[in-house]
Amino acid sequence: MSKGRFGTYGGQYIPETLMNAVIELEIAYERYKNDKWFNRELTSLFNNYVGRPTLLYFAERLTKDLGGAKIYLKREDLNHTGSHKINNVLGQTLLAKKMGKTRIIAETGAGQHGVATATAAALMDMECEIFMGEEDTRRQALNVYKMRLLGATVHPVSSGTATLKDAVSETMREWTNRIADTHYVLGSVMGPHPFPTIVRDLQAVISKEIKEQMLEREGQLPNAVIACVGGGSNAIGAFHHFVNDKSVRLIGCEAAGRGIETFDTAATISTGKIGIFHGMKSYFCQDEYGQIAPVYSISAGLDYPGIGPEHAYLHDIGRAEYVAITDEEAVFAFEYLSRIEGIIPAIESAHAIAYVMKLAPKLDKDKIIVINLSGRGDKDCAAVARFRGEEISDE
Numbered sequence: 001m002s003k004g005r006f007g008t009y010g011g012q013y014i015p016e017t018l019m020n021a022v023i024e025l026e027i028a029y030e031r032y033k034n035d036k037w038f039n040r041e042l043t044s045l046f047n048n049y050v051g052r053p054t055l056l057y058f059a060e061r062l063t064k065d066l067g068g069a070k071i072y073l074k075r076e077d078l079n080h081t082g083s084h085k086i087n088n089v090l091g092q093t094l095l096a097k098k099m100g101k102t103r104i105i106a107e108t109g110a111g112q113h114g115v116a117t118a119t120a121a122a123l124m125d126m127e128c129e130i131f132m133g134e135e136d137t138r139r140q141a142l143n144v145y146k147m148r149l150l151g152a153t154v155h156p157v158s159s160g161t162a163t164l165k166d167a168v169s170e171t172m173r174e175w176t177n178r179i180a181d182t183h184y185v186l187g188s189v190m191g192p193h194p195f196p197t198i199v200r201d202l203q204a205v206i207s208k209e210i211k212e213q214m215l216e217r218e219g220q221l222p223n224a225v226i227a228c229v230g231g232g233s234n235a236i237g238a239f240h241h242f243v244n245d246k247s248v249r250l251i252g253c254e255a256a257g258r259g260i261e262t263f264d265t266a267a268t269i270s271t272g273k274i275g276i277f278h279g280m281k282s283y284f285c286q287d288e289y290g291q292i293a294p295v296y297s298i299s300a301g302l303d304y305p306g307i308g309p310e311h312a313y314l315h316d317i318g319r320a321e322y323v324a325i326t327d328e329e330a331v332f333a334f335e336y337l338s339r340i341e342g343i344i345p346a347i348e349s350a351h352a353i354a355y356v357m358k359l360a361p362k363l364d365k366d367k368i369i370v371i372n373l374s375g376r377g378d379k380d381c382a383a384v385a386r387f388r389g390e391e392i393s394d395e
């Protein structure tokens with residue numbers, strides 16, 4: 001496969017002014033990715049700051065209730081800042097520091113990636129600026145407060161639909177303006193090469209741990225690994241070390257929103273077409289003119305009109321399966337896991353739970369499923385309550 005490509009997908013569809021920045025990043029990453037000291041430092045941050053390795057938890061009550069395959073939860077929700085995002089952010093910020101950068105910038109949708117980036121900036125003493133759709137700054141006021149508390153500056157973006165895709169575009173523009181001292185901490189396995197590879201490698205710690213923990217616990221590989229997919233970073237992280245184990249089914253759960261037959265959806269593989277946007281070739285939700293379509297999901301973290309290029313490739317070659325889960329199904333799973341295991345999942349992760357609720361009963365009891373529980377659900381309680389017609393305060 002040619003450099004920075006996953007089959008035909010990926011690539012570097014960017015303005016010339018950004019070429020030097022991504023080349024500099026690629027050279028630095030090639031140098032540090034196998035560097036003993038870099039990896040020691042990163043592992044130490046993972047172990048002592050994030051709380052890795054995260055638990056692989058056998059969900060016994062969930063398993064019994066669904067009455068089929070044995071279900072394990074990979075507890076990325078227990079990471080510092082409450083999701084898998086910190087894995088990527090700490091790796092990129094450490095790399096930026098090695099590159100001599102003093103300032104990091106990032107896009108954010110719901111604010112989870114922004115909070116993780118502001119956290120890493122505080123820890124590593126970097127200047128930090130976050131770009132966030134104006135609409136999202138209103139919907140997610142608490143996360144805006146957290147980012148400021150952590151020392152970051154938050155810039156509301158008012159172009160386009162004033163949501164995540166516009167925040168990504170604005171952050172790329174800002175990077176173009178100030179490359180010398182600035183690194184763009186991209187939040188998922190998307191954008192121009194080398195981002196999809198860097199973010200995947202940093203999140204691959206998830207599948208590395210799952211494999212080790214599963215072999216120790218069960219003496220075998222799981223039969224399926226299941227994760228929710230927005231841009232696709234927690235999913236590719238959970239899949240990576242199993243891609244060559246053909247016996248392991250890899251299943252990504254996209255957000256169908258109000259249904260893939262409606263316009264209120266973010267299910268990129270199910271409804272999208274091949275296109276080029278944000279520096280990469282992949283699948284995107286598009287309108288009849290090929291313009292990027294507005295997307296919708298109850299889950300702000302899955303509300304992105306594209307998908308990482310490696311997922312597009314894994315889909316095309318049939319190595320991974322992608323299914324769409326509606327708001328209604330995800331909310332039901334959110335409530336169900338809370339009740340049955342005492343674990344409130346992120347509404348994103350609840351999309352993966354919802355699919356397992358359909359799949360597990362159809363599998364024999366000797367089959368094993370791992371769900372990547374990408375984050376915790378505290379942030380989603382107000383939205384789920386509203387979905388059920390109940391108003392509670394955000395705080």
Ligand SMILES: *Cc1c(COP(=O)(O)O)cnc(C)c1O
Pocket residue numbers: 083084085112113187188189228229230231232233234235301302346348349374375376
């Ligand atoms: C951001 C987020 C996601 C979606 O991002 P991916 O890159 O697809 O992983 C999923 N779950 C949680 C908890 C998130 O915060």
